[in-house]
Amino acid sequence: MLVYQNLLEAMKTEKVTFLQMGKLLDCQYQTVSSIVNGSTKKGFYYEDAYKIHKTLFEKYNFRWLFTRYLYRTRLTHTLEVSQIARTIARALRLNEDLTEAISLAHDLGHTPFGHAGERALDKLTPGGFKHYMQSLRVVDKLEKDGQGLNLTWEVRNGIVTHTKGRWAATPEGRIVRMADQIAYVNHDIEDAVRAGVLDSATLPKDCTAVLGQTKSARITTMINSILAHSDGDVAVGAEENEAFLALRDFMYATVYVDKTAKAEEQKVDKVIGELYEYYLAHVDQMSNFYVQLAYQDDPERAVTDYISGMSDEFAIRTFEDVFVPRKWHVL
Numbered sequence: 130m131l132v133y134q135n136l137l138e139a140m141k142t143e144k145v146t147f148l149q150m151g152k153l154l155d156c157q158y159q160t161v162s163s164i165v166n167g168s169t170k171k172g173f174y175y176e177d178a179y180k181i182h183k184t185l186f187e188k189y190n191f192r193w194l195f196t197r198y199l200y201r202t203r204l205t206h207t208l209e210v211s212q213i214a215r216t217i218a219r220a221l222r223l224n225e226d227l228t229e230a231i232s233l234a235h236d237l238g239h240t241p242f243g244h245a246g247e248r249a250l251d252k253l254t255p256g257g258f259k260h261y262m263q264s265l266r267v268v269d270k271l272e273k274d275g276q277g278l279n280l281t282w283e284v285r286n287g288i289v290t291h292t293k294g295r296w297a298a299t300p301e302g303r304i305v306r307m308a309d310q311i312a313y314v315n316h317d318i319e320d321a322v323r324a325g326v327l328d329s330a331t332l333p334k335d336c337t338a339v340l341g342q343t344k345s346a347r348i349t350t351m352i353n354s355i356l357a358h359s360d361g362d363v364a365v366g367a368e369e370n371e372a373f374l375a376l377r378d379f380m381y382a383t384v385y386v387d388k389t390a391k392a393e394e395q396k397v398d399k400v401i402g403e404l405y406e407y408y409l410a411h412v413d414q415m416s417n418f419y420v421q422l423a424y425q426d427d428p429e430r431a432v433t434d435y436i437s438g439m440s441d442e443f444a445i446r447t448f449e450d451v452f453v454p455r456k457w458h459v460l
Contacts, residue, residue: 131197132167134323139186139194140165153184159449168442172197198323201316203239207232209316213348214308218301220356221363228301230280231287235305238263240437241444242401245394249401254433263437265289271434274418303363304355311351314377315344321384333379339372347376400448401436407451408432 139145147165151158154177163169173181178195186194201209211232218228238260240246250258265288269277287302297303321327329342340347354369365373408415412423415435423431439447 131170131172133165133172133195134198135189135196136165136181136186136194138325139189143186145185150181150185153180159446163442167197201320203236203243206312206316207236209312210235210305210308213311213352214301214305217304217308217352217355217363220352221300221304221359223304224299224301227281227283227287227299228304230284231291231297231302231305232308234264234268234280234284234288235291235309236260236264237267237288238265238437240401241439241441242397245397246401246437246444248394249398250405250433250437252398253402253405255429258433258437260437261289261292263434266434267438271438275422300359300363307351307355307363307365310377311348311373314373314380315347317380317384319344321380327384331383333375336372336376336379339368340376400444403452404436404444404448405432408435 147158147162150161154161164171164173173195178191182189182191182194211229214228214232215225218225240250240258240260240263242249244260247258247260265285268280268285268288272278283299283302287297287299287305290297290302291306291309297306318327318329318332322329337347340350351365351369351373354366355363358364358366409428409432412428412431413420415423415431419431419435422434436444
């Protein structure tokens with residue numbers, strides 16, 4: 130998604146709200162929020178950007194203020210995993226189609242708000258919730274209006290083993306698991322630096338000395354190491370693996386436990402929890418497919434399926450529609 134990161138920083142500094150900007154542009158504050166935070170593809174029209182700049186942020190450079198930055202979404206992550214995994218599979222003369230199928234499906238079961246949403250649903254769902262099991266449920270049960278997809282055992286095995294625990298039975302599945310880790314660590318570094326959460330100069334020197342200073346260099350190093358050490362099975366060199374694991378540990382210690390991010394997780398619990406209880410009590414308010422699923426299977430499972438398939442923006446908008454009172458309009 131494309132985010133006006135500099136504008137967000139200026140808003141924070143100048144204590145300008147989305148409500149103020151909405152009034153200035155004669156539109157709802159939610160519309161302005163969606164544009165600034167990248168929830169919609171469209172950006173500001175020039176005349177609107179000019180009005181915002183002239184009225185609220187005239188001391189800031191116009192071009193700097195309205196520069197949009199790309200932040201990863203679940204879709205862009207999936208595409209990066211697929212690119213890395215296919216590159217390795219092709220070089221090792223493995224099944225590239227199988228690799229791509231696993232890559233594209235591996236995160237279909239992810240919830241709104243990423244792993245924070247997963248943890249919230251795990252507490253609410255009878256029997257628990259794991260995104261990799263939900264990915265399998267999506268392709269087996271939910272796709273094609275409940276018919277599921279006719280996927281091979283190898284694809285399904287690769288989907289359900291792409292994260293922690295046992296490894297995939299196929300080399301293609303094991304490649305996707307490695308590619309998933311390579312992709313998320315490196316794009317999270319890039320996003321964290323861009324968001325001001327991380328200074329690239331603080332990355333462990335012993336890690337960057339082995340892997341490289343840039344995202345591209347680190348990904349290339351890991352791919353080359355896998356190609357050089359995969360003889361009979363998919364493997365990565367000991368030196369590169371040690372450096373990569375240390376870099377991942379650094380990210381967990383500094384970025385993934387960032388105070389701001391952790392504070393937002395409490396809000397995620399609130400949103401997911403309230404939506405879950407609401408739809409359990411109002412099953413008929415879900416879309417038709419999930420209403421049928423609630424009566425055919427059980428309401429708890431159908432509600433979990435419905436919420437886990439939401440995007441961040443849709444979950445927030447639904448929460449606002451259900452729980453936030455609308456202002457009165459007097460004619």
